[in-house]
Amino acid sequence: MDLYDVVVVGARSAGASTAMLFARAGCRVLLLDRMRFPSDTLSTQHVHRPGLRLLNRWGLLGRLADTGCPPVRRISYTLGDLRLEGAVPVEEGIDAVYAPRRFVLDSLLIDGAVESGVEFREGCTVTGVLSDAGRVSGVEWRTAAGSTGRAHARLVVGADGMRSTMAQHVGARTVRENAPRTCVYYGYWEGLPAEFEVYERTGRLIGVVGTHDELTLVAAYFPQEEFPRIRKDPQGAYLEALRTTAPELAERAASARRVEHLRGTGSQLNFFRETTGPGWALVGDASCHKDSITGTGISDAFEQASLLAGSVGGSLHDEHATAAALERYAAGHQRLLKPRYETALQSARLEVSAERLEFTRWISGDQASTEAFLSVAVSHIDPSLLVPTTG
Ligand SMILES: Cc1cc2nc3c(=O)[nH]c(=O)nc-3n(C[C@H](O)[C@H](O)[C@H](O)COP(=O)(O)OP(=O)(O)OC[C@H]3O[C@@H](n4cnc5c(N)ncnc54)[C@H](O)[C@@H]3O)c2cc1C
Known part of the structure; x- marks a missing residue:
């Protein structure tokens, strides 16, 4: 042996x-x-920055880019009527995020x-x-x-x-x-150019990112309690989540085409x-x-x-x-x-607190704070943890 x-x-x-x-x-x-x-x-x-740094050190990031995985260089975060938007920060020569x-x-x-x-x-x-x-x-x-x-x-x-x-x-x-807190469904879209976009409201989160073959991945997160209902009609729930959480994205999607099957899971252990x-x-x-x-x-x-x-x-x-x-x-x-x-x-609580809303409103008025906030978001930390606690 x-x-x-x-x-x-x-x-x-x-x-x-x-x-x-x-x-x-x-x-x-x-x-x-x-x-x-x-x-x-x-x-x-989506591969976060620490993962990209390691791929780079291992000599594999260039190879990944050579497979046609699009470099994503802009990021936006939309919370209700607030939008934070900026460039992906450059670190160790890496100026993009990737979602292969x-x-x-x-x-x-x-x-x-x-x-x-x-x-x-x-x-x-x-x-x-x-x-x-x-x-x-x-x-x-x-x-x-x-x-x-x-x-x-x-x-x-x-x-x-x-x-x-x-x-x-x-x-x-x-x-x-x-206990599990969310369930998720995602699909691939053709004709929906996008970079890295996140939309959030209490009870829903939509993540959007460009991937291989000019496809865009759009994911919708829901509370786990809704899984028994959603799994009976995932397509309907997914489109409803887009319409109510990211109406501007839903409008763009109306002239795009979803390809492959919708995938999802409630096993968010x-x-x-x-x-x-x-x-x-x-x-x-x-x-x-x-x-x-x-x-x-x-x-x-x-x-x-x-x-x-x-x-x-x-x-x-x-x-x-x-x-x-x-x-x-x-x-x-x-x-x-x-x-x-x-x-x-x-x-995974999918809760948007009044403090977070207030904090997001406050930094949305300043581009330097916005870029700092977004750079933290691609580097692994939950932006909500940056919200100053009251009291
Ligand atoms: C819906 C969803 C979305 C996600 N999105 C992201 C994301 O955007 N970004 C991110 O970083 N992560 C994401 N993740 C998590 C990520 O995919 C995993 O955490 C990560 O890939 C680590 O996987 P792994 O290699 O530990 O295990 P796995 O990917 O599960 O691989 C395990 C491998 O073991 C093999 N195997 C199992 N049993 C045996 C056996 N008995 N003998 C031989 N082989 C066996 C399987 O065939 C499989 O290939 C997501 C996960 C889910 C479910």
Whole structure:
């Protein structure tokens, strides 16, 4: 049986980037996914600034731009009759945000991993873990054709998403959970040129961004309580949300055409799981899932990959050093994700307070404050947290 330094299960934003970074640190890495790529997945696709910075450092941002993903350089935020509008800030030479189709981004990451020396096997469903003296020591899998395989590894990484079976196999407990707060439906439009636009009112949020093939993604967020009603007529609810939250956008959309099917989900789960144990670690949605309303999951996955490979990469031949490095990763994971989790929960309330309205009105009168506010919005922080609290 093969012995690897690292086996990574799941090959999208968390798994492919983790595998790539371990390989670049000199490790022998096997990456497995049950899907065959290119493959799409549910996502409104916006990659926040920290994620773009990492793609840039990994040498992949230029490649992403070369796939025809349009650079988005203007951003607007509309709250009732108030509109904040400005240029996307320039940081580390990056002057745009991007919202790539996931079948493009995820394949690009896998290519980056393979070029870095990762052995990638698609169409392999991991069915269990191997263990040795109480320590996870490998995985076993089954292919669609019915063949089976096993590999030993010094570290097994579960990057297999929100419904992680790796978490079950290694016994990772859920350590915090909050009830879902939103549901979301989104579609692609042809003939609706747009950059990055956000429209909000209490109970609704509309996000708009340009993507590949001159399509524009338009997403509508609703409160979770409305999901049973909305799922019976998603199309009607989606168009109603556009009309009542972003009437000017709805007018532009009247002469455009929606293509592909409307996608959506009510499974906006919010939880943290244990992230490490003897011989294993979880990254990405497998370790922490939060409402997608803040659109930070891809970026967060890249940062976790960087944190894990940076903490553990050089220590895999020493069991004690690996255990200490995994503890560092677990602590860093909390520091990184706890504030973003709270932000997502807060945004997912879909409440526009009187203070926020007042604050937005105040900064809308000054372009420098407006640009500062918008730059914070693309850099990960929930703008509502900037609202001064009263009392
Ligand atoms: C509606 C919606 C909108 C979103 N919008 C945004 C956004 O705008 N911006 C943003 O940054 N994030 C967004 N996200 C979140 C983001 O997509 C994820 O947080 C991020 O991609 C991290 O995913 P992951 O790699 O951890 O897991 P996933 O993308 O779920 O990938 C897991 C992989 O593991 C594989 N797998 C699962 N089980 C097994 C197994 N047993 N064996 C082998 N392979 C297995 C799967 O096939 C899959 O390819 C959104 C999410 C949703 C649901």
